[in-house]
Amino acid sequence: MIPLLLILIPLLSGLAVFFLKDATTSKALALGSSVITLALSLMAVSSKGVLHYDASWLPGLGGRFTLMQDGMGKMLGLLTAISFPVVFAATFKNTYQKPAAFYGLMLLTQAGLLGVFLAADALLFYFFWELALIPVYFLCSIWGGEKRIAVTFKFFIYTFIGSLLMLVGILFVYAHTADHSFALQSFYNVQLTGKQQAYVFALFFIAFAIKMPIFPLHTWQPDAYEQAPTATTMILSGVMVKMGLFAVIRWVLPMVPGAVKGHALFVIILSVIGMVYASLIAIKQDDIKRLIAYSSIAHIGLMCAAIFTQNQIGLEGVMIQMFNHGINVIGLWIVADVIEQQLGTRKFSELGGLAQKAPTLAILLVVMALANVALPLTNAFVGEFLLFNGLFQYNIWIAAVAGISIILSAVYTLNMIQKIFYGNTVEKTNNAVEIDFNVQVVLSVLVVMVLVMGVYPQPMIDLTKDTVNAIFAHR
Amino acid sequence: MNAIIVSALLGVVMMFSGIFFKNKSIIKHIAAGCLLLLLGANLLQHYEIFIIKIDTHNLLRFEKMGIFFNTITIVATLIYVLLSGKDIENTGVHVAEYFALLFFILCGVSILTSFNGLLMLFLGIEIMSIPLYILTGTDKRNLKSNEAALKYFLMGSFSTGIMLMGITLIYGGSGNFQIGQAVVSSAAGTVPNASFLEVAGLLLLFSAMCFKVSAAPFHFWTPDVYDGAPSVFTSFMATIVKVTGFYAFIRLFENQNELLGPTWKIILSFVIIATLLVGNITAVFQQSVKRMLAYSSIAQAGFMLFGLYTSNDLSKEGLLLYSAAYCLATIGIFAVLIKMKDYTLDGFNGLAKTQPVLAFTATVCLMSLAGIPLTAGFFAKYYMLASVVKAGGSLWIVIVAVLFAAVSVYYYFRVIQAMYFKEGEAETTEITQSFKVGLVFVAILILLIGALPSVLLNYFYF
Numbered sequence: 001m002i003p004l005l006l007i008l009i010p011l012l013s014g015l016a017v018f019f020l021k022d023a024t025t026s027k028a029l030a031l032g033s034s035v036i037t038l039a040l041s042l043m044a045v046s047s048k049g050v051l052h053y054d055a056s057w058l059p060g061l062g063g064r065f066t067l068m069q070d071g072m073g074k075m076l077g078l079l080t081a082i083s084f085p086v087v088f089a090a091t092f093k094n095t096y097q098k099p100a101a102f103y104g105l106m107l108l109t110q111a112g113l114l115g116v117f118l119a120a121d122a123l124l125f126y127f128f129w130e131l132a133l134i135p136v137y138f139l140c141s142i143w144g145g146e147k148r149i150a151v152t153f154k155f156f157i158y159t160f161i162g163s164l165l166m167l168v169g170i171l172f173v174y175a176h177t178a179d180h181s182f183a184l185q186s187f188y189n190v191q192l193t194g195k196q197q198a199y200v201f202a203l204f205f206i207a208f209a210i211k212m213p214i215f216p217l218h219t220w221q222p223d224a225y226e227q228a229p230t231a232t233t234m235i236l237s238g239v240m241v242k243m244g245l246f247a248v249i250r251w252v253l254p255m256v257p258g259a260v261k262g263h264a265l266f267v268i269i270l271s272v273i274g275m276v277y278a279s280l281i282a283i284k285q286d287d288i289k290r291l292i293a294y295s296s297i298a299h300i301g302l303m304c305a306a307i308f309t310q311n312q313i314g315l316e317g318v319m320i321q322m323f324n325h326g327i328n329v330i331g332l333w334i335v336a337d338v339i340e341q342q343l344g345t346r347k348f349s350e351l352g353g354l355a356q357k358a359p360t361l362a363i364l365l366v367v368m369a370l371a372n373v374a375l376p377l378t379n380a381f382v383g384e385f386l387l388f389n390g391l392f393q394y395n396i397w398i399a400a401v402a403g404i405s406i407i408l409s410a411v412y413t414l415n416m417i418q419k420i421f422y423g424n425t426v427e428k429t430n431n432a433v434e435i436d437f438n439v440q441v442v443l444s445v446l447v448v449m450v451l452v453m454g455v456y457p458q459p460m461i462d463l464t465k466d467t468v469n470a471i472f473a474h475r
Numbered sequence: 476m477n478a479i480i481v482s483a484l485l486g487v488v489m490m491f492s493g494i495f496f497k498n499k500s501i502i503k504h505i506a507a508g509c510l511l512l513l514l515g516a517n518l519l520q521h522y523e524i525f526i527i528k529i530d531t532h533n534l535l536r537f538e539k540m541g542i543f544f545n546t547i548t549i550v551a552t553l554i555y556v557l558l559s560g561k562d563i564e565n566t567g568v569h570v571a572e573y574f575a576l577l578f579f580i581l582c583g584v585s586i587l588t589s590f591n592g593l594l595m596l597f598l599g600i601e602i603m604s605i606p607l608y609i610l611t612g613t614d615k616r617n618l619k620s621n622e623a624a625l626k627y628f629l630m631g632s633f634s635t636g637i638m639l640m641g642i643t644l645i646y647g648g649s650g651n652f653q654i655g656q657a658v659v660s661s662a663a664g665t666v667p668n669a670s671f672l673e674v675a676g677l678l679l680l681f682s683a684m685c686f687k688v689s690a691a692p693f694h695f696w697t698p699d700v701y702d703g704a705p706s707v708f709t710s711f712m713a714t715i716v717k718v719t720g721f722y723a724f725i726r727l728f729e730n731q732n733e734l735l736g737p738t739w740k741i742i743l744s745f746v747i748i749a750t751l752l753v754g755n756i757t758a759v760f761q762q763s764v765k766r767m768l769a770y771s772s773i774a775q776a777g778f779m780l781f782g783l784y785t786s787n788d789l790s791k792e793g794l795l796l797y798s799a800a801y802c803l804a805t806i807g808i809f810a811v812l813i814k815m816k817d818y819t820l821d822g823f824n825g826l827a828k829t830q831p832v833l834a835f836t837a838t839v840c841l842m843s844l845a846g847i848p849l850t851a852g853f854f855a856k857y858y859m860l861a862s863v864v865k866a867g868g869s870l871w872i873v874i875v876a877v878l879f880a881a882v883s884v885y886y887y888f889r890v891i892q893a894m895y896f897k898e899g900e901a902e903t904t905e906i907t908q909s910f911k912v913g914l915v916f917v918a919i920l921i922l923l924i925g926a927l928p929s930v931l932l933n934y935f936y937f
Contacts, residue, residue: 057927058927058928058929059929060792060929060932061928126848127848127849130847130848130849131848131849134842134847138895141892141895141896142895142896148896149892149896149897153885153888153892156884156888157881157884157885160881160884161878161881164877164878164880164881165874165877167857167860167877168860168864168870168873168874168877171857171860171861171864171873172864172870174861174864175861175864175865175867199870203874
């Protein structure tokens with residue numbers, strides 16, 4: 001029942017919010033609904049075993065409305081459920097035109113995202129994969145930056161091409177299932193020849209590679225993140241990219257293990273190239289949003305490489321890091337949003353000395369930024385340690401090259417902190433004030449999570465252990 | 476049988492209603508009522524209750540799928556008349572005659588869903604097409620309408636001539652008016668050997684049918700005719716007539732895959748790819764939404780041709796679903812288009828602010844045409860693709876089709892962008908409350924079929 005409610009509550013409240021007139025009521029309803037979803041998600045995390053929900057949907061086609069929440073599903077459900085209240089609380093004071101539509105679309109996005117993470121039926125998965133995209137398309141195109149229409153269109157069509165290829169893959173696998181159903185287990189049990197596995201892998205992986213994104217299919221991402229309204233970027237970067245990683249673990253690894261093994265080196269090399277490449281570009285950035293966007297490509301590249309190393313440590317690392325990266329990057333985006341809202345600019349060259357005016361913000365940002373660099377004591381360190389361990393076991397040289405990206409991430413992150421916060425104040429920052437209370441609370445909560453998970457990550461590892469074990473037992 | 480007779484009679488009734496009623500606005504209500512009668516007659520056919528029993532000497536064959544398809548077209552016409560009835564009135568003076576012609580077209584449709592021989596196919600195509608030639612040219616003072624009518628008439632008659640030649644050759648080669656009957660006489664287990672006359676006839680017949688459904692490379696008439704005809708009648712042409720053409724096409728060539736051999740698949744693949752290519756790529760460059768919809772209907776035809784590519788149960792269900800989804804979505808978007816003053820993309824700018832209901836339903840219709848999940852169009856495309864994947868061996872054509880579907884998203888979404896994201900003063904003609912209600916009903920129907928397609932398909936298995 002819980003998985004169904006997790007999807008239904010954001011869906012229904014999202015539709016309800018559309019009909020409200022008042023900005024404050026819509027914000028309050030959105031915040032309230034996301035808190036309820038968070039409570040449900042915590043219930044799901046604390047309940048033992050795998051949660052199921054099954055209902056009949058398309059008997060003629062073999063599709064059922066099946067939801068499953070194992071360890072990974074619980075973790076990602078928790079991430080989604082935490083992200084939305086955090087985002088709503090941090091952007092509470094922002095004003096948007098047509099706020100009812102904005103918050104309605106955000107809640108519909110949440111429903112779509114949770115559907116992707118919980119679906120255990122390929123057709124249902126495809127449905128939610130597309131449905132998570134449509135509200136985001138409208139959000140970015142209406143409330144985004146100057147070049148939003150063209151950029152969002154590119155993002156949408158790029159992702160859509162990938163999804164359609166995935167649909168062909170799904171149809172192909174469905175045609176080869178023993179019992180003509182789209183159920184997850186049937187897809188796992190399908191017997192494919194090597195050549196067929198290669199086709200299926202290619203079709204599925206293109207869709208996920210575009211979503212994550214992996215070099216060289218990443219060109220939509222920096223522009224899309226920059227032009228989107230920052231609240232949406234928080235969700236895009238914090239949760240939506242995890243859709244790609246999650247989908248590889250859930251749908252590709254167990255289904256076509258032979259093809260994964262065959263293509264692993266190719267994918268890992270691409271990921272590592274992406275990591276170093278994105279980090280180098282990040283160093284050159286002047287705009288906060290673009291910097292965080294490129295940094296995100298680097299982090300996701302590492303996680304993707306670790307998945308394809310096909311060893312247990314790497315996969316455990318991915319599980320934790322998906323959650324950690326979500327938290328960290330949302331924290332960074334909140335800071336970017338605050339700076340943009342208050343000072344009207346995102347460029348480092350126009351900022352400086354903000355720490356003198358907003359010391360709390362500076363402290364909180366420094367912690368989040370150090371988490372981005374994966375300093376020990378932060379949650380990202382645990383994740384990256386496991387990820388590099390996995391990568392190391394696969395190939396030392398690749399791990400060494402990937403390790404360069406850590407150094408580079410320190411370069412651009414510390415550069416950003418220094419340019420924005422330290423040094424002398426400039427004209428723009430002379431009149432800056434301390435951040436509002438709601439943002440302080442939200443950032444503090446995130447910082448606490450960063451530190452706690454950095455010191456005691458065991459609960460999260462235990463939560464997702466059953467998924468990792470299941471994947472390796474199956475192979 | 477019911478539908479054929481009743482539609483012809485109702486056509487005559489509509490003609491006379493023009494004489495008896497001076498008030499033109501009542502005629503569309505009479506038409507809607509007559510359509511309900513026609514629907515009832517068709518449903519009676521489903522339960523084998525005949526209004527008049529006529530021995531057709533095996534020239535007509537009524538089966539469940541055909542009757543169901545008939546129901547879909549009649550319901551689509553009903554929705555069309557309810558939504559755009561006012562606009563049909565505004566096209567010209569002879570309102571009752573237009574509705575009469577619509578009923579005669581439906582008579583042709585009923586024949587095409589139940590033909591059992593090439594002669595009846597010819598008859599049905601002609602009965603369906605000739606009223607359509609007239610309807611294309613109803614806007615007598617507009618030069619484009621005249622051009623469209625003449626072009627359609629000449630090219631349509633020419634293609635009918637080719638079809639007749641093909642039928643004659645087939646008759647000469649096999650001795651009767653069925654395709655593949657020569658197979659019956661050959662020994663079991665041997666490869667059927669069709670004579671040269673039959674093959675030539677088949678090719679000519681195939682070309683003529685491709686013309687009717689505007690498949691490339693026989694599509695050149697479509698954009699000019701659709702663009703020149705008054706938009707109300709373009710709406711009818713692009714939906715009901717096209718899907719009927721497809722149904723006839725598929726009914727003609729069903730279960731013939733063995734006879735036709737692997738060359739058939741090659742020719743068909745070529746036609747499908749060419750259709751998808753021409754339809755999608757040219758639609759990208761259109762600035763007029765009406766012309767874009769004309770080219771996009773060619774692209775949709777490409778997808779429907781997959782029903783011809785394979786002949787399994789998925790493709791049959793897919794054809795029914797595609798017809799329903801495509802008709803609903805196109806009737807909806809044309810209904811909105813007709814109300815716009817400016818047919819270009821810029822004319823749609825800012826429609827979301829001035830007419831939010833129209834913009835929302837137009838968005839649902841466009842998403843259905845593009846194949847976004849949760850709309851009926853998604854399942855339509857899905858069934859077509861699934862039928863090819865199930866038959867096996869042709870994954871490449873599925874991938875190509877899917878890539879072209881992504882291209883189609885581009886031009887459909889450009890309209891959505893103009894409506895929602897661009898600033899402008901979209902001007903529309905007068906819009907009544909009942910029109911909005913009708914549009915919302917169409918949108919709900921599209922979403923309902925998109926979430927639960929079994930709602931429609933269970934009626935098929937009823």
